[in-house]
Amino acid sequence: MRKEWQLTKDAFDRLLRWLDADPARAGATYERIRQKLIKIFIYRGSTVAEELADETINRVASRLPEFQASYTGDPILYFYGVARYVHQESTRKPTAALREVPRPTSPSEAEAIYRCLEFCIDRLAAEQRSLILEYYSYGQHSKIAHRKGIARRCGFTLNVLRLRVHRIRVALQQCVRDGLRRGMP
DSSP, rough: OOOOOOOOHHHHHHHHHHHOOSSHHHHHHHHHHHHHHHHHHHHHHHHOOHHHHHHHHHHHHHHHHHTTTTTOSSSHHHHHHHHHHHHHHHSOOGGGGGOOOOOOOHHHHHHHHHHHHHHHHHHOOHHHHHHHHHHOOOGGHHHHHHHHHHHHHTOHHHHHHHHHHHHHHHHHHHHHHHHHHTOOO
16 A cells, blocks of 8 residues: 555645535544445455555545546545555555564574464453364364354354454464564563
């Protein structure tokens, strides 16, 4: 995602005036649009929905002088169009939270990563801990059937199961990276 442009006070004020001439209504409209964008990104499986919503708003604000005079219709529709592109970009590029934990270069480093991982798994809520451990405990040939069984038992679709496990895994990766940086446990 591009991040060169920063939202200035003037650009933000211009955006609010575009949304509504009345400042109070413009602020309420802005908040409603932002919340809808966050919901869209969450629905699409993003773990950084607020960041993507803000990026969408920044892009609209940065381009507003180019299209404001000629645009007709509900402004939220323009935000939705930009959000579609922001989401597509976010799925093509891994976010910092999704980068893998570094590969160990020595046995002592591997041990440190393992200890951090155990610590982080212990910090998970019991339901999350149980789900992630069961998800990855399978025989190589029965992986798909095993995961379908987990989804069925939990009352999820397979996609919902994958999304939940993905979110837990991202949190674990971040916890391990943070633990290694702090030199614990």
